[in-house]
Amino acid sequence: MAQPFEDKFQRKFYYLRLSVTDVCNFKCTYCLPDGYRPSGTKNSAFLTLPEIQRVVKAFAYCGTSKVRITGGEPSLRKDFTEIIQTVAGQHGVEKVATTTNGYRMANQVMAWKQAGLTDINVSVDSLDPRMFQQITGENRFYQVMQGIERAFEVGFTQVKVNVVLMKDLNAHTMPQFLAWIQHRPIQLRFIELMQTGEMDDLFARHHLSGVTLRNQLIADGWLLKARAHHDGPAQVYWHPDYQGEVGLIMPYEKDFCHSCNRLRISALGKLHLCLFGEQGLSLRDLLQEDSQQSALIERIQTQLQHKSVSHFLHDGNTGITPHFASIGG
Numbered sequence: 128m129a130q131p132f133e134d135k136f137q138r139k140f141y142y143l144r145l146s147v148t149d150v151c152n153f154k155c156t157y158c159l160p161d162g163y164r165p166s167g168t169k170n171s172a173f174l175t176l177p178e179i180q181r182v183v184k185a186f187a188y189c190g191t192s193k194v195r196i197t198g199g200e201p202s203l204r205k206d207f208t209e210i211i212q213t214v215a216g217q218h219g220v221e222k223v224a225t226t227t228n229g230y231r232m233a234n235q236v237m238a239w240k241q242a243g244l245t246d247i248n249v250s251v252d253s254l255d256p257r258m259f260q261q262i263t264g265e266n267r268f269y270q271v272m273q274g275i276e277r278a279f280e281v282g283f284t285q286v287k288v289n290v291v292l293m294k295d296l297n298a299h300t301m302p303q304f305l306a307w308i309q310h311r312p313i314q315l316r317f318i319e320l321m322q323t324g325e326m327d328d329l330f331a332r333h334h335l336s337g338v339t340l341r342n343q344l345i346a347d348g349w350l351l352k353a354r355a356h357h358d359g360p361a362q363v364y365w366h367p368d369y370q371g372e373v374g375l376i377m378p379y380e381k382d383f384c385h386s387c388n389r390l391r392i393s394a395l396g397k398l399h400l401c402l403f404g405e406q407g408l409s410l411r412d413l414l415q416e417d418s419q420q421s422a423l424i425e426r427i428q429t430q431l432q433h434k435s436v437s438h439f440l441h442d443g444n445t446g447i448t449p450h451f452a453s454i455g456g
Contacts (some may be wrong), residue, residue, distance in 0.1 A: 131190030132427060134434040138387055141193060141357040143186045146394040147210055148173050148199040153228050154264030155252070157320055162264070163199070173394045176206060178414040180213050185423045187219035193357040195224040195248075199394070202231045208242045215243025222357065226289065230267050232274025237281040248287040248316070249275055253297045254307060262296060279312075287314045287374070292337060301340065308371025316361055316374040321402075326428050337377040344373060357388065365380055390427075398427060400434040408441055 132140040154162045174182070183194055194214050201207055202225075215223045224246035225239070232249065239247075249271065253259040256268040292298055304315055319337045341362070346454050349364035352372070361374030391399040396406030396414060406432050413423040 129189050129424065132186070132390065132431055134431045136434075138434075139190065140388055140390050140431075141191055142359065142389040143183070143191045143194045144197055144389055144391045145179070145183065145194055145214070146392065147179065147201050147204050147207070148394050150203050151194055151198060151200040152203065152265070153200065153229070154265075155250075155291075156216045156262055156264075157293070160264070173204075174392075174396050174411075174414075176209060176213055178396060178411070179210055180217070180422070181414045181417065181423070182396070182410065183214050183217045183220065185420050185427070186390075187217045188420070189424055189427075190219075192219060193222040193224065194220055195246075197226050200228050200230075201225055201230070202227055202235065206329055208235070208238050211242040211244050213246075224248065226250070226265070228263070228267075229271035229274040230265075233270065233277045236274060236283075238348060240281050240283065246276055246285075246287070248289050249278075250289045250291075252274075252289075252293075254300065256301050258297065262291075262293075275313075285312045285314060287316055288305055289316050289318055290341070291320055292317045293410060301343070301384065305369070305373075307395045309369050312370050314363065314372040314374055316376060318376040319378060321378055337375045340373075341375055341377075344375075348364075348375065359389065360387075390431075398430055400430065 134140075150163050151159055152163075154160055183191075186194070193218075196207075196210060196214065201210075204210060211223060211225070214220060222245050223243050225244060226248040226249070229251070232247075236247070236355050250263075251259070251271060252262045253268075256266075259268040259271075260266045275286050275288070290297065290304065301317075307313070308315055312374040317337055318339055341364075344364050347366070348368075349366045352363040352365055354363075359376075360378070363372055363374045365372050391402065392410070393399060393407055395409075396411035398407050399407045408426070410426065411422060413419045413426060
């Protein structure tokens with residue numbers, strides 16, 4: 128293994144978020160309220176399987192041990208199971224995760240697990256079917272819930288459920304969510320609504336700080352868990368009376384970026400140093416031959432020296448990211 132990818136602030140990057148498509152079949156209010164719109168730009172084909180293999184191999188060689196396959200909705204790729212298998216087959220990769228809207232899980236999650244998927248996150252922004260449809264634009268609540276149960280049946284010991292926290296829509300239903308996980312090994316992950324270029328009005332109406340939930344959890348006896356080196360940004364809490372856990376992702380909190388261990392590759396092969404950042408640096412020309420690995424690693428390491436110490440959300444600067452589907456959330 129080469130030296131781990133490291134920036135000038137001595138942060139090491141063990142976690143790669145790899146987008147394989149920006150297409151999604153849901154219309155979530157906080158991401159793609161008008162549905163997916165193709166970019167129509169030149170060279171807009173998504174990463175191929177050989178390109179995915181080469182970029183993951185380079186990251187694994189430089190210390191990355193966790194890869195999350197994202198989108199858009201990654202399971203819309205017809206070769207999604209092959210992508211999982213390719214990522215899982217890279218030496219050094221210990222965890223292969225995906226984030227999905229769950230609509231294909233009931234039928235396909237067994238194949239994903241057999242291909243090497245170790246961790247799964249499902250987006251469920253409400254346990255009320257009507258509110259679920261209002262937020263996602265799709266009447267798929269029961270289908271998604273069946274998928275979660277199926278994941279347990281095929282051997283996943285834990286499923287993480289992502290909930291984008293929104294004032295006046297789902298923030299008041301935390302007791303319902305907690306009752307759901309009391310006897311299920313589900314890690315609920317409440318994610319603060321984040322401002323992007325296309326979502327200023329929604330953010331102003333519905334943003335709620337996760338600190339409110341954290342204070343409530345601590346008052347109710349929930350305890351903070353220690354983080355592993357390739358864990359994501361969630362502060363995870365456990366309670367002796369609950370089988371499930373609660374994670375809080377609060378990007379507006381001071382020092383949120385100090386523990387950053389994640390880099391992002393977009394579905395078009397661009398390296399993004401931050402979810403809220405620059406246009407991205409194309410790596411695609413160095414993903415065409417196995418012999419290009421050294422040059423690929425050098426380009427990534429060089430670009431890392433330009434990574435900022437923090438995002439600038441506190442200043443109202445959301446960068447150029449139009450929505451999360453564009454670079455994989």
